Amino acid sequence: MPVTPTRWLAEYAWLPEHAEPTPDVLIEVDDGRITAVTPLTPGSRPPAGVEVYADAVPLPGLTLPGLANAHSHAFHRALRGRTHGGRGDFWTWRDQMYAVADRLDPETYLALARAVYAEMALTGITCVGEFHYLHHRPDGGAYDDPNAMGAALVEAAAHAGIRLTLLDTCYLTSSVDGRPLAGPQRRFGDGDAGRWAERAAAFQPTDPHARVGAAVHSVRAVPADQLRTVADWARERQAPLHVHLSEQPAENDECRAVHGRTPTALLAEHGVLGPHTTAVHATHPTSADLSLLADSRTGVCLCPTTERDLADGIGPARRTADAGIRLSLGSDSHAVIDLFEEARAVELDERLRTRRRGHFAPLDLLNAASVAGHAALGWADAGRIAVGSRADLVTVRLDSARTAGVPPVGAFFAAGGADVEQVVVDGRVVVAEGRHLTVDVPVELSSAIEAVTPA
Numbered sequence: 001m002p003v004t005p006t007r008w009l010a011e012y013a014w015l016p017e018h019a020e021p022t023p024d025v026l027i028e029v030d031d032g033r034i035t036a037v038t039p040l041t042p043g044s045r046p047p048a049g050v051e052v053y054a055d056a057v058p059l060p061g062l063t064l065p066g067l068a069n070a071h072s073h074a075f076h077r078a079l080r081g082r083t084h085g086g087r088g089d090f091w092t093w094r095d096q097m098y099a100v101a102d103r104l105d106p107e108t109y110l111a112l113a114r115a116v117y118a119e120m121a122l123t124g125i126t127c128v129g130e131f132h133y134l135h136h137r138p139d140g141g142a143y144d145d146p147n148a149m150g151a152a153l154v155e156a157a158a159h160a161g162i163r164l165t166l167l168d169t170c171y172l173t174s175s176v177d178g179r180p181l182a183g184p185q186r187r188f189g190d191g192d193a194g195r196w197a198e199r200a201a202a203f204q205p206t207d208p209h210a211r212v213g214a215a216v217h218s219v220r221a222v223p224a225d226q227l228r229t230v231a232d233w234a235r236e237r238q239a240p241l242h243v244h245l246s247e248q249p250a251e252n253d254e255c256r257a258v259h260g261r262t263p264t265a266l267l268a269e270h271g272v273l274g275p276h277t278t279a280v281h282a283t284h285p286t287s288a289d290l291s292l293l294a295d296s297r298t299g300v301c302l303c304p305t306t307e308r309d310l311a312d313g314i315g316p317a318r319r320t321a322d323a324g325i326r327l328s329l330g331s332d333s334h335a336v337i338d339l340f341e342e343a344r345a346v347e348l349d350e351r352l353r354t355r356r357r358g359h360f361a362p363l364d365l366l367n368a369a370s371v372a373g374h375a376a377l378g379w380a381d382a383g384r385i386a387v388g389s390r391a392d393l394v395t396v397r398l399d400s401a402r403t404a405g406v407p408p409v410g411a412f413f414a415a416g417g418a419d420v421e422q423v424v425v426d427g428r429v430v431v432a433e434g435r436h437l438t439v440d441v442p443v444e445l446s447s448a449i450e451a452v453t454p455a
């Protein structure tokens, strides 16, 4: 592994709470942390090679803080481009997803997740939240190590060079009225929330790149009287707690029919909402739901490219933000892995709905993709180019076919993941010259997906 420089000179860097990027910023790093951030005054930048900053490595283009992918199911990447032949909706897609889930074991999962996380690194993602429910063998029996699948994900992230929050997901039933898990779902279940909590508590990775949080799969998958067990588990550990929420109108309808209230109200009643909680999607909330989320300081993770791909609908991003709810972003099903696309979709989807432009400032989109996502995953010290922050630096080319002639502040509307030139995670170079240093991403994706997709 080459020695990573500790002084960088960014042509442009996007500093916290700045409406637009700052030119000529010296960024100093020690032991994985940013130790100094010095914008050079106009005219003070010496000609190339002059000694004052001679040891600072130039970063041509725009340097952003690390991007956080707050919602991932790594194995869904195997479905990209395979589910579009016919008609259908979320539920028909889900059947195809289960066919892949059925074929995974700790070894094939490690290979697939390593390639997927490396693909994320290539696009500037320095941290991922894995919403993990593939816990057991296909018949529902435990592996010798009951957390072998979670361990495979932690190892995969280490190989890919990014941080991971493993959101160990409680998944017990297949419908809001409590039907048992069947077929490919059997491997998701622990029986009851108490046994879920026991298994989850036994998994304590010591790797510095990983931490463990919790998830309630949805109100479909955890009975109301067991929600509090999961919520308490997370609260006792001050760990992030995530939950799929109101992705589908059908989920709202079933929840009203069974419990006489919306999914958000049910979660509120059973202690699931709170400042460490992130509601994923929240595509179909009522106004009262948004008030419950805001009052409890629950965050919302939008996944616009997945919601678009699965025909879920357009979430009320502006109304959610106006309620005071912090927004983060996830690539979820990985139909696309590109947080630039997720971020601009927040604005562009709002335009389609309202037929007006200008709902979110570029800084809002950057914050959703970086600092808010890291916070939602329990890494409050990441996602900012600031003294004391983790040294995550994502440098985007401003001279590609897509970005040439674009002002740096416009990069979020012009650039894509393919324009990411270099990625530094915790002070270590993971991607250089647009290539992952240790993983041949296309080759590994091909072979890992071939191994788990039905012929």
Ligand SMILES: [Zn+2]
Pocket (backbone or CB within 6 Å): 071, 073, 131, 244, 280, 332, 333
């Ligand atoms: Zn999801």
